[in-house]
Amino acid sequence: MNAALTTAGQQIDEHRRMLLLGAAGASLAQLSGCGGGGGASMMGQGSDTALVEPAPGAANERPLPIVAQDTGTVDASGGRQFTLTARRGSSQLLSGVNTPTLGYNGTLLGPALRLRTGERTTIRVRNDLDEITTAHWHGLVLPPDVDGGPHQPIAPGATWEASFTVANSASTCWFHPHAHGSTGRQVVSGLAGLLIVDDGSITPAALPDTWGVDDLALVLQDKRFTADGRIDYTLTATDRLVGYAGDRLLVNGVLGPTWRAPQQWVRLRLLNGCNARILVLRLDDATPMLQVANEAGVLAAPLPRSALTLAPGERAEVLLNFGNANARQVTRLLASTAGGGMGMGMGMGMGMGFGMDMGTGTNAEVTALTMRVDLPRQPGAMSSPPTRLSPAPAISVGTGATVRTFTLDGGMMGSPFTINGRQFDIGRVDLAVPAGRVEVWRFVNATGMAHPMHVHGVRMSMLSRDGSSPAAHEQGLRDTFIVDAMQTITVAVQTPPVASSVPLMFHCHILEHEDAGMMGQFITA
Ligand SMILES: [Cu+2]
Numbered sequence: 062m063n064a065a066l067t068t069a070g071q072q073i074d075e076h077r078r079m080l081l082l083g084a085a086g087a088s089l090a091q092l093s094g095c096g097g098g099g100g101a102s103m104m105g106q107g108s109d110t111a112l113v114e115p116a117p118g119a120a121n122e123r124p125l126p127i128v129a130q131d132t133g134t135v136d137a138s139g140g141r142q143f144t145l146t147a148r149r150g151s152s153q154l155l156s157g158v159n160t161p162t163l164g165y166n167g168t169l170l171g172p173a174l175r176l177r178t179g180e181r182t183t184i185r186v187r188n189d190l191d192e193i194t195t196a197h198w199h200g201l202v203l204p205p206d207v208d209g210g211p212h213q214p215i216a217p218g219a220t221w222e223a224s225f226t227v228a229n230s231a232s233t234c235w236f237h238p239h240a241h242g243s244t245g246r247q248v249v250s251g252l253a254g255l256l257i258v259d260d261g262s263i264t265p266a267a268l269p270d271t272w273g274v275d276d277l278a279l280v281l282q283d284k285r286f287t288a289d290g291r292i293d294y295t296l297t298a299t300d301r302l303v304g305y306a307g308d309r310l311l312v313n314g315v316l317g318p319t320w321r322a323p324q325q326w327v328r329l330r331l332l333n334g335c336n337a338r339i340l341v342l343r344l345d346d347a348t349p350m351l352q353v354a355n356e357a358g359v360l361a362a363p364l365p366r367s368a369l370t371l372a373p374g375e376r377a378e379v380l381l382n383f384g385n386a387n388a389r390q391v392t393r394l395l396a397s398t399a400g401g402g403m404g405m406g407m408g409m410g411m412g413m414g415f416g417m418d419m420g421t422g423t424n425a426e427v428t429a430l431t432m433r434v435d436l437p438r439q440p441g442a443m444s445s446p447p448t449r450l451s452p453a454p455a456i457s458v459g460t461g462a463t464v465r466t467f468t469l470d471g472g473m474m475g476s477p478f479t480i481n482g483r484q485f486d487i488g489r490v491d492l493a494v495p496a497g498r499v500e501v502w503r504f505v506n507a508t509g510m511a512h513p514m515h516v517h518g519v520r521m522s523m524l525s526r527d528g529s530s531p532a533a534h535e536q537g538l539r540d541t542f543i544v545d546a547m548q549t550i551t552v553a554v555q556t557p558p559v560a561s562s563v564p565l566m567f568h569c570h571i572l573e574h575e576d577a578g579m580m581g582q583f584i585t586a
Contacts, residue, residue: 110306111425112283112396115317121156125318125430127273128255128280131172133182140181140224143174145196147215147238147252148189152314158290162251163190169314171236171254173278176201176227178260183224188215193240194247196221198256199374199515200234200356200540205563205585208517211241211487212563230453230538231260232358233278233330233376241487241580245305245336245572246294249284251314253334262451268353269328269380269443274436277320277327281371281396281429282334283307296573302472303510304337304571310396310429317428321435325384325442328353329394333371336572339399339511339543342429343368344381344392351446354378357538359450364533370399372513374541374570377534380446386434397426399511452537455522456499456553464501465492467567469512469544469579477578478508478569484578485568492583496560503551506544512574515541518565520555541570557585 115121133143150168151159165171176182186196186209193216197209206213207223215221234256238247255278269275284307287293296305312318329350333340344350349365356376369377383390471478478484483491494500501524504514521539523531527548535542544550557565561584568580 110285110308112310112398112427113308114425114427117428122431123315123318125277125320126313126315128170128278128313129167129172130175130257130272131166132175138181140183141177143182143184144187145171145184145236145254146187146189147194147196152251154284154292154309154311154314154316155286155290160286160290160292162292163247164251165236165254169251170280171252173255173257173272174236176229176256176258178227178230178258181224181226183222185220185222186215187220188217191217192243193217194238194243194252195240196223196236197239197517198223198234198236200229200232200376201225201256201258202228202518202520202557204559205518205557205561205565208563208565209236210239210517210564210566214240227258229258229260230358231263232258232354232356233332233378234258234356234540235280235332235334235376237334239566241485242576245576248334248572249282249294249305249307249336250292253280253282253332255280255330255332257330263359267443267447267450268359268378269326271439274439275323275325275327275442276330278330278332279312279394279430280314280332280334281310281312281340283310283336283338285309300337300573301577304573306338310427312430317431319431319433322383322432323436323439323442324386324388324434325438326380326382326444326446328378328380330376330378331369331371332376333373335373337373337574339370339372339513341368341370341397341399343395345395345428346392350379350381352377352379352534353446353450355534355537355539357453357540359452360534360537361452362449362533363446366534369534370543372399372511372541372543372570373572374513374515375543381432382446383432383434384438388434390434392432392434393428394430394432395426396429455537456520456555457522458499458501458524458553462499462501462553463494464503466503466505467514467581468505468507469514469569470507471579472508472510478512478574480567480579480581483581485580485582487582489582490564490584491581493586494556494583496556496585497558498556500554500556501551502554503549504544505549506547509546511543511545512569512571512579513541513543514550514567515570516554516565516567518557521552524551524553526550560585
């Protein structure tokens with residue numbers, strides 16, 4: 062918020078947040094016996110801004126918007142064509158208030174483009190904003206010149222065209238702007254859409270796939286608002302340190318919406334589209350969700366999960382069974398913040414920090430989505446979940462593979478977030494890798510907070526998390542993975558098949574860290 066508009070209450074709240082950060086940093090340092098650093102730099106994610114429970118009751122019921130599917134058009138040569146226009150608009154995010162927002166082909170968010178593996182595809186992106194934007198295809202493996210990163214800016218009024226052959230297998234990917242320095246603001250303002258890749262391997266009998274009926278896409282994003290109803294993206298000192306946190310959690314652009322579910326198995330495609338908040342999701346009746354896919358495709362077998370942790374940029378697909386539900390049964394999808402808003406202390410391992418409430422009262426668990434069984438079972442609905450799925454093979458590493466280390470650092474006493482000691486410079490190539498090889502990339506987190514790392518344009522599989530084999534839900538192909546505080550992750554990276562001098566990005570997906578320079582770039586030689 063602009064300082065002139067800041068209310069006294071907000072100033073106090075900000076002061077309280079900084080006190081909490083400092084105090085907790087000290088206590089975590091004592092707990093772990095780690096004397097390095099201190100104060101706010103020890104902190105976890107920027108979620109000491111507690112989420113607020115949406116108003117309950119029938120009078121406040123807001124229907125869940127179904128993300129529009131866009132199957133494009135097929136041209137004479139068999140290529141599939143899509144058009145996106147980034148533009149300004151206004152949306153009623155809070156009841157009775159018109160909030161200025163951005164959207165693709167609409168006033169908020171964007172459609173779900175249905176892509177097909179192996180198909181020649183062209184996406185034309187028109188920029189009707191009054192500022193530069195880009196359109197990055199997060200999760201798609203494609204040539205660097207159509208990646209939509211900072212090197213493919215789209216000027217106001219211009220149209221950019223990305224033509225490529227879809228190489229991914231069936232998966233839920235997404236697209237968002239990636240113009241350096243403005244990504245966080247443009248995303249929180251509404252620029253995000255989905256890319257649903259179909260490869261013909263998943264039939265309706267195997268997984269629910271009737272869009273909006275039993276196959277539901279959910280874009281989860283937190284925002285905070287100014288008193289006059291604008292999206293508040295004036296970054297506080299805390300936001301700059303731990304990332305932007307909003308107190309309202311919206312699903313498909315609506316606060317705490319309600320979905321009328323059919324009485325059968327359903328599939329949720331979950332995207333954490335938050336700028337910085339690492340979400341923990343579970344059902345209020347404590348039944349496990351059956352995870353069938355992580356961000357780059359299906360798992361080897363469905364996996365019961367009592368709770369899912371999703372970092373910004375990550376996706377997961379889960380199955381829920383409403384087949385035995387009573388009519389009008391209500392199940393709520395609950396969301397809280399990993400680390401209880403207080404993050405993981407130095408040396409505290411994966412899992413210990415997640416869902417932990419440090420007694421600050423800031424780890425509110427709120428209703429993300431209310432699901433009410435209100436529709437009959439659909440003809441042809443999946444009768445029971447598959448026992449096995451067919452994931453794309455993981456990337457395997459041969460002997461003698463090149464090992465590269467990326468050290469994540471910064472945040473101490475106001476120091477900038479860096480990778481291998483450097484902040485992003487669009488004019489500097491940090492790394493040249495040989496084309497068509499498999500390498501081992503080590504991400505060493507030297508900070509007291511988690512950084513979700515994302516690498517563009519490559520296939521990756523996780524090899525280890527702090528020396529241990531990745532859990533079942535972390536296996537397969539990946540594009541975004543949490544590197545927890547003080548943790549080391551190794552991944553097998555299959556470099557792009559063709560040499561290119563156009564840089565690809567590797568960066569933290571806390572967008573405020575990315576915008577502040579926690580990003581590097583590599584080319585393929
Ligand atoms: Cu980060």
